[in-house]
Amino acid sequence: MTEFIPPGSRFVDLPSPFPMKRGGALSGARMAYETWGHPDPARSNAVLIVTGLSPDAHAASHDDDPSPGWWEQMLGPGKAIDTDRWFVICVNSLGSCKGSTGPASIDPTTGELYRLGFPELSIEDGADAAAHVVRALGIERLACVIGNSMGGMTALALLARHPGIARSHINICGAARALPFSIAIRSLQREAIRLDPKWNGGNYTEADYPESGMRMARKLGVITYRSALEWDGRFGRVRLDSDRRDDEDPFGLEFEVESYLEGHARRFVRRFDPNCYLYLSRSMDWFDIGESCGADTEAGLASLRMERALAIGVQTDILFPLQQQQQIADGLRAGGVDAHFLPLESPQGHDAFLVDIARFGPAVAGFLEALPPAVARGDR
Amino acid sequence: MTEFIPPGSRFVDLPSPFPMKRGGALSGARMAYETWGHPDPARSNAVLIVTGLSPDAHAASHDDDPSPGWWEQMLGPGKAIDTDRWFVICVNSLGSCKGSTGPASIDPTTGELYRLGFPELSIEDGADAAAHVVRALGIERLACVIGNSMGGMTALALLARHPGIARSHINICGAARALPFSIAIRSLQREAIRLDPKWNGGNYTEADYPESGMRMARKLGVITYRSALEWDGRFGRVRLDSDRRDDEDPFGLEFEVESYLEGHARRFVRRFDPNCYLYLSRSMDWFDIGESCGADTEAGLASLRMERALAIGVQTDILFPLQQQQQIADGLRAGGVDAHFLPLESPQGHDAFLVDIARFGPAVAGFLEALPPAVARGDR
Structure with a gap:
């Protein structure tokens, strides 16, 4: 009724019940996702995109939905996220209204819309649901998880709760915790x-x-x-x-x-x-990657394991200010990750990643191109 | 009814009718003000304070109202604005509800509250009304006009519309025009x-x-x-x-x-x-000191005449950002004023001038202390 599901969406059912971090569980919930490109034989070339608050999973056009997506300039054959090389997955966030289960979905236990009967939603629930999509697609280990804005939080939660799920990470205008201004x-x-x-x-x-x-x-x-x-x-x-x-x-x-x-x-x-x-907005306020480390955000970041990471921010971003991406890079590096911080001078503020493809494209492309081939886990 | 008039207020009647810049006129309007210190025999030591959107004229305590004012730390004997030396006047803005006539006042032509029947209010009207208070107090020439925030706009309008009314000017977190973010x-x-x-x-x-x-x-x-x-x-x-x-x-x-x-x-x-x-807020959006110079803000600033000026801003101010005080100082200097720009590193943002007296006090005091004695106009 108030869901807006892109026509090219695919779905993965979540385990039922699907337990929620702050209590309660979802029954018969599902996640909407879209994909671009093809998995290689070792399924080692998958890239997951987790989004900001409002986008759906339709990041770019594809055969099942040729309409332009919200990251059309960034994602496709020969583009920064090159779908000739990468098998790209984008999920609609748990709790959203664009295909994944959320407060605007029918609660199967009542036959009515969840509305405020939806369990309290945290960023970590979104991460768990995204991890389930990845595994349902037969991916053991992502080449990279890319998180934008709120998705930058989701990606960190994914790496924390599902160790080994990604070899690398690009955090774009994200944050390791919510600060009082935002x-x-x-x-x-x-x-x-x-x-x-x-x-x-x-x-x-x-x-x-x-x-x-x-x-x-x-x-x-x-x-x-x-x-x-x-x-x-x-x-x-x-x-x-x-x-x-x-x-x-x-x-x-x-x-x-x-x-x-x-x-x-x-x-x-x-x-x-x-x-x-309301639910997604509140989930951001609650997020702190250091929550399980006594609210020590740096310790939370240093506990994450991956090979490489890049945190990109924008000087004019007042919502997820540059110091937050610096904190992510520094925190990951303190834990042994080969992590870099890239401040960009885009004038467009937080939304620059959606529009300043001239700056963001090369940064993302350069990171992905430099990723060494995956080594089979048994060889490590 | 919805006016809030400090008990130590004094009043000056405005000329009736009092014409408004964008059309219409006020009948029987008045301005509320308070004063500190005493005028010297030549009445050459007067300092006018024009305020931000919400303050009343009670900037500091005095005999008629011993309660602390909104700039209590800044204004008084021996303080940065030293009332042992200066005769200080603070006006409540025209259009406000704290003693000066505004939309919450009775319209004498109807006997009812003005409400939205109040004529369109511009910053320039507030400046004209403040100028009337100054003259009613027998002041031909102010030693200094100090404008904070919106008052920084009012002070510039005062200097533009009443040439010679002030020898000097301190613009605090003000702006020569409203910009789209604000x-x-x-x-x-x-x-x-x-x-x-x-x-x-x-x-x-x-x-x-x-x-x-x-x-x-x-x-x-x-x-x-x-x-x-x-x-x-x-x-x-x-x-x-x-x-x-x-x-x-x-x-x-x-x-x-x-x-x-x-x-x-x-x-x-x-x-x-x-x-x-609503009225005061909109008046700020409309303001551009360059309006009468073909929207050339720099030309508007360069047309202002005074001996000295200081524009003070704060690095963390997002509402009246630092570049706007830089613009004021540069613009005045282009017109031959001995004008300086002083960026402060206060963490408190736009409100720093109300709370960071440790930084603002010395800046204001230093400017006022260095003002040379007034030369009688006939000697010039």
């Missing part, structure tokens, strides 16, 4: 949704939908996903033409930047389930 | 208020008050007034004790930073009138 932003986004009377304790309908709250949440999101620097150049103080303004509304849209936010919000509000948004 | 933040704050059904097109009552919208607006404000860096050190990932949490609310407050925002919001929502907030 917690504050997300808390306010959730409050905007919950304050909308139409949210109705999670029991909204299509007809009576918390559109205002979702619009507020999305606008605040977009403000934190981009950067002041980019907007200075892109919008400056340009005003809307009079035919795009409502002069009857004394506080209506006047500047181009306001219209830009409004457009982003309108495109989003009916394409993402509000309860799923 | 426009976006303020637009979202206004939207939060307007979306609250209790705002009711501006016709709310004390009993039916847009508290949720004001709370959202204030929380977003506080997020942009402080800095991620400060919060990392101050809150980290510390959680509320269980007795400060509502375990019945699945998305309720959990982290200290959320509780901090909630506390700030609760203290603010009933202490500032929502319509006044």
Whole structure:
């Protein structure tokens, strides 16, 4: 009902019951995923992509869905993530509304939507569910797990909870733990949704939908996903033409930047389930890779085992600031990983990985091209 | 009704009618102000303070109101703004609800609150009203005008529209024009208020008050007034004790930073009138000192005449970023002013001028102490 499932999706059933980290379990849950390229005979060339809060598994076009994906410029034959070489898997996050089971899915035990009856969702649950997809595809060991934004957290949790699942890792604008600025932003986004009377304790309908709250949440999101620097150049103080303004509304849209936010919000509000948004947002606040090491984030990072890693960040990112990717690289290196930190000067803020392919493409391609061939585990 | 007037306030009536820049005029309007120290015989030692969006004129304690003011640490005998030397005036902004006429005041032509019937308010109107207060106090020429945040805009407008009104200027975390990031933040704050059904097109009552919208607006404000860096050190990932949490609310407050925002919001929502907030907020978006110079901000700055100026900014300020104070200093210098730019490394973001007195105090004191004595105008 409020799920939005890309037409090229495939599905893997999760074990039933599927236990959740903070308690409870899912019955009959499933994960949506898409793939590109082909596994080699040793199934050693698989790359897993775990995503930010809102994307689906349709990262790029393929035969079953030729529409462009959200990382179309990055993923495909001859591109940075070269599907002529790699067997690429992208999963829709557990708890999302784009094919994987989440609060907008039917609870088989009641026949009704889960809504707030969905168990508390943590990043680690998403990691466990992604690991199950990898294994269901016959992959014992990924060549690389790539995590963007929230997916950077999911990837770290995957490496922590499933040792040996990946030889390498690219963390893109991710974080090893949530910090108070981003917690504050997300808390306010959730409050905007919950304050909308139409949210109705999670029991909204299509007809009576918390559109205002979702619009507020999305606008605040977009403000934190981009950067002041980019907007200075892109919008400056340009005003809307009079035919795009409502002069009857004394506080209506006047500047181009306001219209830009409004457009982003309108495109989003009916394409993402509000309860799923709340669950995924909260899961990020809770995340700290050091949780099981006495909240010592560095110790959590140093406990992770892989051959190589690259943490990429952007100077203008205010939501997952550069120091967080530096922390990931330093923490992994302290544990013996050949880990590097790459700060990029993209002006586009947190979202740069989606749009600044000129900078991100070569960084990702260079890391993947330099990965040495996998050694069969028995030979090690 | 929704005005909050400090007990030590004095008042100056504005000329009636008082014409407004964007059209319309106020009848029977007044400005609230407070003073500290005494004018010297030549009335050459006056310092005017114009404020940010929300403060009243009670910048510091004095005999008529011994309660601490919002700049108590900065202003007083022997302090950075030394009231043993300076005759200091602070005005409540036109359009505010703390003594000066604004949307929460009675419109004498109707006997009802202005509400949205208040004329469109611009920064320049606030500057004209402040200039009237200065002249009503018998001051021909200020020794210095100090503007903080929004007041930094007001001070520039004052200098532009009332040439010769000040010998010098300290611009603190101010801006010569609004840029799209801060426009976006303020637009979202206004939207939060307007979306609250209790705002009711501006016709709310004390009993039916847009508290949720004001709370959202204030929380977003506080997020942009402080800095991620400060919060990392101050809150980290510390959680509320269980007795400060509502375990019945699945998305309720959990982290200290959320509780901090909630506390700030609760203290603010009933202490500032929502319509006044909307008017003052919008006036900032409209401001560009270069408006009358074909939107050439540098030309607008270079047209300003004064002897000396200091623009102080803070590296962690995301709302009025450091480049904006650099622009002010450079622009004034291009026009022949002895203008300096002083970036401070305060961790507290935009609000640093309110709390980091250890850094701001010496900067302000040094500038004022170095001001040469005024030369009588006839001698020039």
